Amino acid sequence: MKQRPATIRDVARRAGVSVASVSRALNGHENIREETRGRVMRAIADLQYVPNAAARSLSNAKTGTLGVVLPDLYGEFFSELIRGMDKAASDHGYLLLLSTMHADPALAGQALAVMRGRVDGVIVMAPQLSRETIDALMPAELPGVEVISEASADRPSIGIDNRAGGAMGARHLLNIGRRRLAHIMGHENNFDARQRRDGFVEAVTKAGAAEPLIAIGDFREDSGARAVENWLKRGDSFDGLMAANDMMAIGAMEALRAHGLRIPEDVAVIGFDDIPLARHLGLSTIRVHVAEIGSDAVNRLVAMIKNGQIGPTAHNQPLELVARASTLGGPA
Amino acid sequence: MKQRPATIRDVARRAGVSVASVSRALNGHENIREETRGRVMRAIADLQYVPNAAARSLSNAKTGTLGVVLPDLYGEFFSELIRGMDKAASDHGYLLLLSTMHADPALAGQALAVMRGRVDGVIVMAPQLSRETIDALMPAELPGVEVISEASADRPSIGIDNRAGGAMGARHLLNIGRRRLAHIMGHENNFDARQRRDGFVEAVTKAGAAEPLIAIGDFREDSGARAVENWLKRGDSFDGLMAANDMMAIGAMEALRAHGLRIPEDVAVIGFDDIPLARHLGLSTIRVHVAEIGSDAVNRLVAMIKNGQIGPTAHNQPLELVARASTLGGPA
DNA sequence: CTGTTAGCGCCTTCAA
DNA sequence: TTGAAGGCGCTAACAG
Numbered sequence: 001m002k003q004r005p006a007t008i009r010d011v012a013r014r015a016g017v018s019v020a021s022v023s024r025a026l027n028g029h030e031n032i033r034e035e036t037r038g039r040v041m042r043a044i045a046d047l048q049y050v051p052n053a054a055a056r057s058l059s060n061a062k063t064g065t066l067g068v069v070l071p072d073l074y075g076e077f078f079s080e081l082i083r084g085m086d087k088a089a090s091d092h093g094y095l096l097l098l099s100t101m102h103a104d105p106a107l108a109g110q111a112l113a114v115m116r117g118r119v120d121g122v123i124v125m126a127p128q129l130s131r132e133t134i135d136a137l138m139p140a141e142l143p144g145v146e147v148i149s150e151a152s153a154d155r156p157s158i159g160i161d162n163r164a165g166g167a168m169g170a171r172h173l174l175n176i177g178r179r180r181l182a183h184i185m186g187h188e189n190n191f192d193a194r195q196r197r198d199g200f201v202e203a204v205t206k207a208g209a210a211e212p213l214i215a216i217g218d219f220r221e222d223s224g225a226r227a228v229e230n231w232l233k234r235g236d237s238f239d240g241l242m243a244a245n246d247m248m249a250i251g252a253m254e255a256l257r258a259h260g261l262r263i264p265e266d267v268a269v270i271g272f273d274d275i276p277l278a279r280h281l282g283l284s285t286i287r288v289h290v291a292e293i294g295s296d297a298v299n300r301l302v303a304m305i306k307n308g309q310i311g312p313t314a315h316n317q318p319l320e321l322v323a324r325a326s327t328l329g330g331p332a
Numbered sequence: 333m334k335q336r337p338a339t340i341r342d343v344a345r346r347a348g349v350s351v352a353s354v355s356r357a358l359n360g361h362e363n364i365r366e367e368t369r370g371r372v373m374r375a376i377a378d379l380q381y382v383p384n385a386a387a388r389s390l391s392n393a394k395t396g397t398l399g400v401v402l403p404d405l406y407g408e409f410f411s412e413l414i415r416g417m418d419k420a421a422s423d424h425g426y427l428l429l430l431s432t433m434h435a436d437p438a439l440a441g442q443a444l445a446v447m448r449g450r451v452d453g454v455i456v457m458a459p460q461l462s463r464e465t466i467d468a469l470m471p472a473e474l475p476g477v478e479v480i481s482e483a484s485a486d487r488p489s490i491g492i493d494n495r496a497g498g499a500m501g502a503r504h505l506l507n508i509g510r511r512r513l514a515h516i517m518g519h520e521n522n523f524d525a526r527q528r529r530d531g532f533v534e535a536v537t538k539a540g541a542a543e544p545l546i547a548i549g550d551f552r553e554d555s556g557a558r559a560v561e562n563w564l565k566r567g568d569s570f571d572g573l574m575a576a577n578d579m580m581a582i583g584a585m586e587a588l589r590a591h592g593l594r595i596p597e598d599v600a601v602i603g604f605d606d607i608p609l610a611r612h613l614g615l616s617t618i619r620v621h622v623a624e625i626g627s628d629a630v631n632r633l634v635a636m637i638k639n640g641q642i643g644p645t646a647h648n649q650p651l652e653l654v655a656r657a658s659t660l661g662g663p664a
Numbered sequence: 665c666t667g668t669t670a671g672c673g674c675c676t677t678c679a680a
Numbered sequence: 681t682t683g684a685a686g687g688c689g690c691t692a693a694c695a696g
Contacts, residue, residue, distance in 0.1 A: 005448075005473055007689055018667045023691060031665060050471075054389035055447035063386065065429065065450070072415075074609075079410040086432050096430045097397065100418050114427060116337070116672090117385035141337055204684030243676045250612070276407070277609055280582070299488070327383060339673055350683045355675055363681060390688050417667030449689095668695080673688105680683080 006047040011032070015043035027053060057117075065095040066301060067119035067142075069111050071128055072100055076275050077290055081147075084294025085123065092302045094120075102125060116142065117324035121301045123147055127191050143304040147297045150191045151314040159298045161316040162192050165286045166199025168321050169270045170243040172284070174207050177325055178240030178268055184227045184252060186244045193219075196244045196272065204311045213238055218246045223249030232259055239267055246271035246278045246285055253283065253326065268327040274320075282325030292316050336405045338379040347375035358383065387418065397427040397452035398633060399474075401443050403460055404432055408607050409622055413479075418571065418628025424634045426452075433458060441469045448474065455479055459523045475636040479629045482523045483646040488636070490629045493648040494524050497618045498531025500653050501574040501602045504616070506539050508659055511571030514545035516559045516584060518576045525551075528576045545570055549580045556583030563645055564591055571599055578603035578610045578617055585658065586616070600659040606652075614657030625649050 012019045022030045025040035043049070057063045066089055070078065082096070089096050091158075097119055101111040108129060117124055121143040126134055131150050136161060137142050138155070146157040168182075173181055183200045186193030197214065204212050213236055217223030222242050226252075231238065243249035249271030256267055263269055269324075271278055274287035296315065304310050340358075350366060356364045357372035359398055375381070389395045398421055402410070414428070421428050429451055433443040440461060447454055453475040458466055463482050470476050470487070475566050478489040498515075505513055517533045518525030529546065533601045549555030556575050560583075563570065573588075575581035581603030588599050594599055603610055606619035628647065636642050 008691095019690080020667060020669095021665090021693085024666090027691085033665060036665080050445060050448045052689050054395065054600035055449075055672090058674090058688090059382070059692085061672075074415070075411060076408055077411075078414075079407060080431070081406065082410075082414070083405070085434075086430060088502050090432070095450070098414070098418060098430050100422070109688045113382055114385075116382045117387075118427070126462045176693080185357050190482070277612055280609055280613060289690080340675095341673080350684060351674080352676080353681085356682090359675085365681060368681080384673050387688090388675080390672090390690090391674045391676085393688075666696085668693105670691105670693085672690090674687105675688090677686085678684090680681105 002294075005052075006049040008051065010179050011043045012041065013236070014047060015039045020193075025186045027061055033166045056104050063118055063120050065097050065119050066298065067097045067099065067112075067115035067122040069099050069101045069108075069115070069122060069124045069126070071125060072102070074306050077273070080290035081125075081294040084291030084296075086294075087291070088295035088298035088302075092121075093297070094298070094302065105129065105133050105137070108133070112137050112139060115139075121145075121305050123297045123301055128187075128189070143301060143309060144269065145297050145304070146299045147293060148192065151312070154313055156300050156310060156313045156315070158293050159299065159318065160192075160288050160293070160313045160319060162195030163199030163202070164316075165272060165288075165319045166196035166201075166242070166244075167203035168199075168319060169272065170212075171207070172270060172321055172323065172327060173240035173242065174204070174209060176264075176268060179209050179271065180238045181209065181240045181242070182215070182236075182238040182313075184215045184217045184224055184241070184243040184248050186217060186219045186248075188332065190214060190219075193244050200242055209268055215320055219245050219248060219298035221247045221251035224248030226251075227256040228252045228255035240270075241267055241269045244272055244274070246273045246275045248276060249283055249285070249326075250277060250281060253281070264328060270327055274322055279324070284327040286323050287320040287322045289317050289320075335377035335385075336384045338381040340381075340383065342379055343372065343375045343381050346379060347371045349580055360651075366505050377650070395450055395452050396425065396650040397429050397451050398630065399429045399431065399444075399447035399454040401431050401433045401440075401447070401454060401456045403458060404434065409605065411624040412622035413457075414630075416623030417630050418626075418629035419623070420627035420634075423632070426630070426634065437461060437465045437469070440465070444469050444471060447471075453477075453637050455629045455633055457481060460519075460521065462521075475633060475641060477629050477633045477636070479625060480524065483644070488632050488642060488645045488647070490625055490632065490647045490649070492524075492620055492625070492651060494527030495531030495534070496648075497604060497620075497651045498528035498574070498576075499535035500531075500618055500651060501604065502532045502535035502544075503539070504602060504653055504655065504659060505574065505600055506536070506541060507573035508572075508600060510594075511541050512570045513572045513574070514547070514563065514568075515543060516547045516549045516573070516575040516580050517553045517555055518549060518580075520548055522551075532574055549576070551577050551580060553579045556580030557587035558592075560584045560585075560587035572601075573599055574602045574604070576604055578605045578615060581615055581658075582609060582613060582615070585613070595658050596660060602659055606654055610654075611656070615661040616656045617654050617655045619652040621649050621652075 025037045099111045101108045125147040185197040215227035271285040274285045278285045357369045431443045434439045457479040502521045517529040547559035603617040610617045
């Protein structure tokens with residue numbers, strides 16, 4: 001039945017040449033006669049020979065695969081990121097080895113350790129871990145790039161300019177005449193969340209508007225709704241609201257409407273990410289080109305693998321303001 | 333700087349034992365004294381030794397990774413599937429090697445070939461390929477399971493009962509009193525699309541209702557809208573519509589509303605998948621538990637790897653009718 | 665241009 | 681319980 005797959009030696013025997021020649025033919029070396037190459041190729045086809053990847057890696061210390069370590073993957077964001085990575089990876093002839101990394105640093109370390117010896121480089125996304133933790137965990141001998149994390153002092157990182165995004169949102173609300181602004185941020189210990197808030201607050205302050213309301217959410221729909229409920233209950237009023245992501249903005253919109261407030265007449269709302277839902281619900285947002293972040297990360301990593309480490313470089317994918325119904329129209 | 337990672341020999345030297353003992357300690361064998369094991373473990377910690385995966389695979393013909401070959405996937409479906417797979421895989425101590433497979437059978441073959449020797453088994457999803465093509469492409473010596481494909485005669489497959497889903501949708505529309513039904517299917521050569529249509533048509537026929545209108549879409553929003561446009565233009569009328577997925581249903585709803593038709597009063601609409609958008613737009617749908625399909629596939633594959641091939645078994649994840657605003661209320 | 669051969673790092677008989 | 685040694689399949693010197 002399931003016979004042992006052909007090895008390079010079987011091919012050599014069948015083609016009547018040495019294993020070296022087979023290897024040369026296989027790897028497209030120059031120093032081999034066309035006729036010999038032909039014989040080898042025929043033997044390979046006859047035997048349905050496929051080189052053993054493990055042996056190959058062992059021998060030349062290359063695996064042809066890139067490790068990708070991500071947090072728990074929910075939603076569109078990840079499929080976009082992975083899609084972008086996969087595209088770039090396969091363009092370069094690499095495969096992707098996937099692993100999710102949990103918040104627990106010990107487990108996170110495991111995720112990275114398992115990759116050693118199976119990949120030529122790693123892409124890590126760990127917004128939930130501190131810079132020190134990440135630095136301590138990254139295998140030193142492996143080229144690595146970080147995605148959507150605080151810019152590293154050691155490695156290249158690709159991300160988004162969260163501060164700029166927060167500021168874009170604030171300015172947009174101010175531009176359409178809103179003056180009493182509010183912001184729903186993500187977890188306090190999430191890097192992106194803090195940056196977006198800082199950018200938002202800074203832009204508001206710079207414009208001379210009143211200090212904005214700030215609530216802490218968790219990037220999920222419910223938390224957006226809760227934030228709004230709390231404000232309204234306390235009698236806090238605002239006419240412009242930015243949430244640190246679209247899901248919270250959507251939750252917020254529902255809560256606002258539930259309280260009879262009109263969008264955008266009473267409160268203009270803007271989110272962050274531009275998930276598909278945003279378009280369908282007419283939610284203004286800051287668009288992030290997620291797939292590009294992924295391919296960018298892979299391209300950079302591949303460059304590192306080929307040309308050696310390139311040190312820290314922070315690259316931000318450009319953001320884009322997408323104005324929709326939730327912020328259209330003049331002030332209340 | 334970047335010194336060579338420690339090998340098993342370094343550990344042996346440091347611990348003052350032989351490599352065999354290190355290997356035994358590492359793999360939790362019994363025939364080794366506790367004290368020796370301790371010495372080895374300490375040396376491992378000191379040296380930050382991590383076994384080289386390639387060498388290990390070469391030596392025991394196991395890779396500890398599962399190959400996943402998917403079509404170009406957009407959206408939530410993809411991340412859910414991967415999430416489910418990743419969860420199950422990491423539970424079993426496996427990593428996932430990802431690759432996308434394009435519609436071109438030649439390229440599809442490549443995707444699978446690259447996996448050979450790097451994985452212990454493969455999960456393939458290829459609804460766009462014919463059964464024969466898939467069978468021809470699947471490496472015979474590798475355990476494989478198929479997902480969301482036509483049930484195979486050789487391998488286990490995990491999927492959904494598309495016919496039942498189509499029928500569920502039809503019956504629901506009939507139950508709420510609709511009699512002139514329409515269905516927007518996916519690509520003619522997509523297995524799922526055909527099955528859903530067949531289930532739909534069969535249920536309608538069985539109920540003695542008029543033969544439904546059928547349009548061919550491509551699973552994307554636009555095609556749902558176009559289908560509706562065409563029907564309306566031709567003067568075809570219907571009061572119940574099922575699309576083969578939510579995106580097309582959403583496109584259809586927009587087109588219906590653009591023509592002044594009310595949902596569900598004039599036309600009740602139901603989709604398939606239950607993507608997050610569906611809930612937000614109040615679209616009734618047939619819910620698919622995607623993550624479970626993924627973990628189920630992995631569990632089955634791991635079982636095959638451990639216990640040998642298990643032959644063809646078709647397993648369907650249960651479907652669930654989710655009734656929302658788009659089908660609530662009585663007939664027109 | 666081609667063949668021989670020594671590793672790559674690990675596991676695993678086989679002896680001791 | 682331990683060590684020595686062969687072999688997994690492939691690549692890359694090194695000779696011819």
